[in-house]
Amino acid sequence: xxxxxxxxxxxxxxxxxxxxxxxxxxxxxxxxxxxxxxxxxxxxxxxxxxxxxxxxxxxxxxxxxxxxxxxxxxxxxxxxxxxxxxxxxxxxxxxxxxxxxxxxxxxxxxxxxxxxxxxxxxxxxxxxxxxxxxxxxxxxxxxxxxxxxxxxxxxxxxxxxxxxxxxxxxxxxxxxxxxxxxxxxxxxxxxxxxxxxxxxxxxxxxxxxxxxxxxxxxxxxxxxxxxxxxxxxxxxxxxxxxxxxxxxxxxxxxxxxxxxxxxxxxxxxxxxxxxxxxxxxxxxxxxxxxxxxxxxxxxxxxxxxxxxxxxxxxxxxxxxxxxxxxxxxxxxxxxxxxxxxxxxxxxxxxxxxxxxxxxxxxxxxxxxxxxxxxxxxxxxxxxxxxxxxxxxxxxxxxxxxxxxxxxxxxxxxxxxxxxxxxxxxxxxxxxxxxxxxxxxxxxxxxxxxxxxxxxxxxxxxxxxxxxxxxxxxxxxxxxxxxxxxxxxxxxxxxxxxxxxxxxxxxxxxxxxxxxxxxxxxxxxxxxxxxxxxxxxxxxxxx
Amino acid sequence: xxxxxxxxxxxxxxxxxxxxxxxxxxxxxxxxxxxxxxxxxxxxxxxxxxxxxxxxxxxxxxxxxxxxxxxxxxxxxxxxxxxxxxxxxxxxxxxxxxxxxxxxxxxxxxxxxxxxxxxxxxxxxxxxxxxxxxxxxxxxxxxxxxxxxxxxxxxxxxxxxxxxxxxxxxxxxxxxxxxxxxxxxxxxxxxxxxxxxxxxxxxxxxxxxxxxxxxxxxxxxxxxxxxxxxxxxxxxxxxxxxxxxxxxxxxxxxxxxxxxxxxxxxxxxxxxxxxxxxxxxxxxxxxxxxxxxxxxxxxxxxxxxxxxxxxxxxxxxxxxxxxxxxxxxxxxxxxxxxxxxxxxxxxxxxxxxxx
Numbered sequence: 001x002x003x004x005x006x007x008x009x010x011x012x013x014x015x016x017x018x019x020x021x022x023x024x025x026x027x028x029x030x031x032x033x034x035x036x037x038x039x040x041x042x043x044x045x046x047x048x049x050x051x052x053x054x055x056x057x058x059x060x061x062x063x064x065x066x067x068x069x070x071x072x073x074x075x076x077x078x079x080x081x082x083x084x085x086x087x088x089x090x091x092x093x094x095x096x097x098x099x100x101x102x103x104x105x106x107x108x109x110x111x112x113x114x115x116x117x118x119x120x121x122x123x124x125x126x127x128x129x130x131x132x133x134x135x136x137x138x139x140x141x142x143x144x145x146x147x148x149x150x151x152x153x154x155x156x157x158x159x160x161x162x163x164x165x166x167x168x169x170x171x172x173x174x175x176x177x178x179x180x181x182x183x184x185x186x187x188x189x190x191x192x193x194x195x196x197x198x199x200x201x202x203x204x205x206x207x208x209x210x211x212x213x214x215x216x217x218x219x220x221x222x223x224x225x226x227x228x229x230x231x232x233x234x235x236x237x238x239x240x241x242x243x244x245x246x247x248x249x250x251x252x253x254x255x256x257x258x259x260x261x262x263x264x265x266x267x268x269x270x271x272x273x274x275x276x277x278x279x280x281x282x283x284x285x286x287x288x289x290x291x292x293x294x295x296x297x298x299x300x301x302x303x304x305x306x307x308x309x310x311x312x313x314x315x316x317x318x319x320x321x322x323x324x325x326x327x328x329x330x331x332x333x334x335x336x337x338x339x340x341x342x343x344x345x346x347x348x349x350x351x352x353x354x355x356x357x358x359x360x361x362x363x364x365x366x367x368x369x370x371x372x373x374x375x376x377x378x379x380x381x382x383x384x385x386x387x388x389x390x391x392x393x394x395x396x397x398x399x400x401x402x403x404x405x406x407x408x409x410x411x412x413x414x415x416x417x418x419x420x421x422x423x424x425x426x427x428x429x430x431x432x433x434x435x436x437x438x439x440x441x442x443x444x445x446x447x448x449x450x451x452x453x454x455x456x457x458x459x460x461x462x463x464x465x466x467x468x469x470x471x472x473x474x475x476x477x478x479x480x481x482x483x484x485x486x487x488x489x490x491x492x493x494x495x496x497x498x499x500x501x502x503x504x505x506x507x508x509x510x511x512x513x514x515x516x517x518x519x520x521x522x523x524x525x526x527x528x529x530x531x532x533x534x535x536x537x538x539x540x541x542x
Numbered sequence: 543x544x545x546x547x548x549x550x551x552x553x554x555x556x557x558x559x560x561x562x563x564x565x566x567x568x569x570x571x572x573x574x575x576x577x578x579x580x581x582x583x584x585x586x587x588x589x590x591x592x593x594x595x596x597x598x599x600x601x602x603x604x605x606x607x608x609x610x611x612x613x614x615x616x617x618x619x620x621x622x623x624x625x626x627x628x629x630x631x632x633x634x635x636x637x638x639x640x641x642x643x644x645x646x647x648x649x650x651x652x653x654x655x656x657x658x659x660x661x662x663x664x665x666x667x668x669x670x671x672x673x674x675x676x677x678x679x680x681x682x683x684x685x686x687x688x689x690x691x692x693x694x695x696x697x698x699x700x701x702x703x704x705x706x707x708x709x710x711x712x713x714x715x716x717x718x719x720x721x722x723x724x725x726x727x728x729x730x731x732x733x734x735x736x737x738x739x740x741x742x743x744x745x746x747x748x749x750x751x752x753x754x755x756x757x758x759x760x761x762x763x764x765x766x767x768x769x770x771x772x773x774x775x776x777x778x779x780x781x782x783x784x785x786x787x788x789x790x791x792x793x794x795x796x797x798x799x800x801x802x803x804x805x806x807x808x809x810x811x812x813x814x815x816x817x818x819x820x821x822x823x824x825x826x827x828x829x830x831x832x833x834x835x836x837x838x839x840x841x842x843x844x845x846x847x848x849x850x851x852x853x854x855x856x857x858x859x860x861x862x863x864x865x866x867x868x869x870x871x872x873x874x875x876x877x878x879x880x881x882x883x884x885x886x887x888x889x890x891x892x893x894x895x896x897x
Contacts, residue, residue: 166733188744326890349888
């Protein structure tokens, strides 16, 4: 009898423990999930795109490819079936790296041409809509590789947008595409589960759109849409130069009814290409967001929590002169040569915090592009990125006079040892060595930095820095307004290359108010070739 | 001694039983909490309480009488259409758009082609004369459908603090929908854009068929709500032009303000709302006078063809509302704020043709 009771006691305790632990596990996961929920949580109110034929069947597999072969032999014996023929495939070099460390580059993007056995496939290439087995000597080395493969969802996803793009569409898994997805005349909502994804496990998680197409075209195109919303999506570009998309998002507001003459006002919320959970090596796209130059039409889009990483050229390339009132709230750009490129003018606000991490040039403006930043945080923790480091460059171009306007209400700029010590050409312009602010434009530019700090870094302590603002006339004229109010980190050296032109129309205004480390407290009007004198102080300059 | 052992085992057994029951209860409770946490789908996302979105379009045959009885092309009507809302638009197109010339209800259906027009008097549709028809020579487009004022009000009344309601279609209303004493909840649609010119309509449209000088939505002492992605269709008929799309009236300062995101009366979406066209509403957002306003948040507000002000803040409370990423086109005033208080603007502000 006692044994029975003891057994019951043990069983009770065991059940209690199991339920208790499970309950704890649930609450723990719930807390983690809630912690992940950002200011823009995913709600998923719409129709799952799988209802339109989209298949969430992306998988990851490890295996080996022999030198000169197009056969992938999976480590596991039963991976493939005949149903996998014609699926997209991306091959990543693994080498002897650990399973989780798939930072090696993408060496092949194509399709599954044939399934030889449940463990062996023949890799092919897309020729139109046909998958043709590859005959190229691929790869050069016999080694270990990873593959991502899955149904090509280009047509199915496009069909979903055509039929449901004016309503709410939900992306509840990972999809591979090999051509641009077009939102044309749409006004609905396309939403995923969040801006992060994980493609390093056998069955991926997140709302990932994976690019398996050719280079030179964008992943997502929007044309003539009004008040369209795209939210909570993770965009996975392609590090193979032959397959690197031109942009993640490409926008144009075309002159077609019914929205001709109207501004577009699309919203992009919680969009990222964070590579933390994906294989491959960047740059993953040429640019993050690209605005076509459609002269008569306005772009008044909103980008909330746009987070871009490892791009070949720019995080945002705004070629539209009519992009007059855009808002980038909590914008993040990392490991990219240029964060903001706007050579045709336009105007934008950066509300919240604009973070530029290991970016070569934060602002590259032309045609009097006007940028206002609430809080600019520029960090340069890496020596490797881009080969140069500038806060702003105001370019001269064929479109019109005027350099640019940069207003920062609060911020800091951390120097990088990649400040060029010799001439570097960026986006067709030659950067002056040692410059943090530079221009080749002889007409108006405005730089207004408030509550702003220039900081040294571990790569370049402030005391060793030999940097400066290059605001000299080109060749005889300039019109510059420079203010650094409540500034820190400036030195006589950094302000030594500010000078007006000798042309009578040339005139610069320079106002500096800095308490540390060097007291600079002056306002000077420069004309007739006069240089700015940092040491000149007046009792009441302001 | 043996008895002590027995008692000890019994106590232990009882303890284990209590722990087990507690664990099971906690397990169930935990799952229950999780399933209702946040804005999960505890509340149906599909309309309830009789929301219909039963809307059709047709054309009135030219030459109808001035008595309020009109004939339409096609044998479309039946007795079921009595007491439905109806909107009549001008025969003369203006760049493809037409001004609203009558808004009211279907008072009677004589036959499948002939209806008697009426106007709402409280909850009743009362016959009215309507002069003007028959003067012009081309067809007059109409929109008619079930009035959803009461159904929508029921939806709002039933919406709980942690619940969500998403409108996906078009709803006609002839009176103000009031959000009273709400302390949370999500009330939204698909997108801030929409069109109600030709079937099938797209977007989450709220179409005003009511009288002038009344707002379409009114928030009385409500806070913590998330209102989003709605397309308001005002009315170009001066006798039916709403006073505001959203009216905020507070006698108490709510602890958590409301958040409005993606609210528009996007031009081009309705017969009588062309770009640069007729006034469709007196004010986009109207905040009533008083001292107890709250810092409500308005994001992505896009207003067109506004008679007075896109944002009319009569309240003197500080801090006041915050507006972020707004458009105000073809309005007399963007921000009208004459009683003090404070207003914050952030993000991008686009104003065009403000006179």
